[in-house]
Each structure stands twice: as structure tokens, then as C-alpha cells.
Amino acid sequence: SQQGEEDPQALSIQEGENATMNCSYKTSINNLQWYRQNSGRGLVHLILIRSNEREKHSGRLRVTLDTSKKSSSLLITASRAADTASYFCAHYKAAGNKLTFGGGTRVLVKP
């Protein structure tokens, strides 16, 4: 079964609003990453937060990490139509050089 589940599975908002999505995971991690995927295309790395960090910012993105709850959130502020995409959280396992992805949140930003 997949580790890492995103919530909600889908989100529809108006341009200018904030979008928040959450990710839960089951194992201990060294870091957690967020990726964006535009409609069946490649994955773009957005941000990485390490296990000793609680919050990180990158432009309009804010990521939080709560290792006690094994959860992370991604906030996109002042959303734009171009933010329409699927967003995935992922954590890395050195054994197997593997990123384990969640199921993703589909975000639709309406103009």
C-alpha cells in the first residue's frame, strides 16, 4: 500500500484565494518533498523540508512539517490559474533510492 496520503483529493478555488493541502505519512523520514504535475506531464520539484524544520517558504508556497503527527501541509497563497495542477508529497528512502509518493491533490484554480 502507498505511504503518504494527500487530503483533499481535489480542490477547486477562485483565482486569488489560498489553497491548502495536507499530506500524512507512516514511517519516520529525513525530509518531505512536494512536487507539482501539470495534467499528465512531468513532475516539478517545488520544495523540500527537512525533519528538523517546521516551516519553510518559497515564493507563494509555504510548507509545514509536524513530525509528531507525521503530517505536512502545502499552502499556495494568492493562487493563479497557472497553479492548476496535481500536487504530490513524497519522502525519500535511501534503501532503494526511492521516492514514495502520496496519491496527490488535484487543484483547479478558476479565473
Place this chain on the structure above:
Amino acid sequence: EAQVTQNPRYLITVTGKKLTVTCSQNMNHEYMSWYRQDPGLGLRQIYYSMNVEVTDKGDVPEGYKVSRKEKRNFPLILESPSPNQTSLYFCASSPRDRRDEQFFGPGTRLTVL
């Protein structure tokens, strides 16, 4: 431009006809992986390689082969494709000192009839 490239980007083939999806990276990365993405199942790792001539199975290796004869290339081979291998495939690479930050290729959409 630093990138991971995959070819072809789209492929429709028939059951049993051998095919190869190429992956190449120009960043001198040691680590490379193949993933497949399926609705409801997310991305799953097929094979990975930690360096030239070093490859190992991921979570779903059945029906696939890989090779790593050169550092930059990591082709995915389907010797006898079947319809259940219809999927979106991604190649990824990462450097030795930052293995966890993987750079993904644009994806190859494969349909096996």
C-alpha cells in the same frame, strides 16, 4: 540546460513487441530511477541504479529490464509488453550528495494494445 530527457514521449504498441524507452541526463548524476504512474496507484518505482553497471529492482520490476552501461543513460526495456504495462513512465536522476532530490524527465505515455 540541465535536464532529463526521455524518448519517445508517446508510444502505442501491440502486445509482445519489444520496446525500449530511453532516458538520458546531462547532470553527471550517479543515481537514476524509473517510475510508473497509474490512476489510483500513484507513482511506483520499477528499477533504480546507483552507478554504472549497478542496478536493482524497485517495487514493481516484473516485465521490465534496465541497463546502465553509461552514466548518462538508463534505458527501460519491455521485452514482451502486455496491456497491464500501459502507463505513464518517468525517469529520474539525482546526484550522489543529494540523492533525495530527484530530477524527473517529461514522461513517456505508453499504450499496449
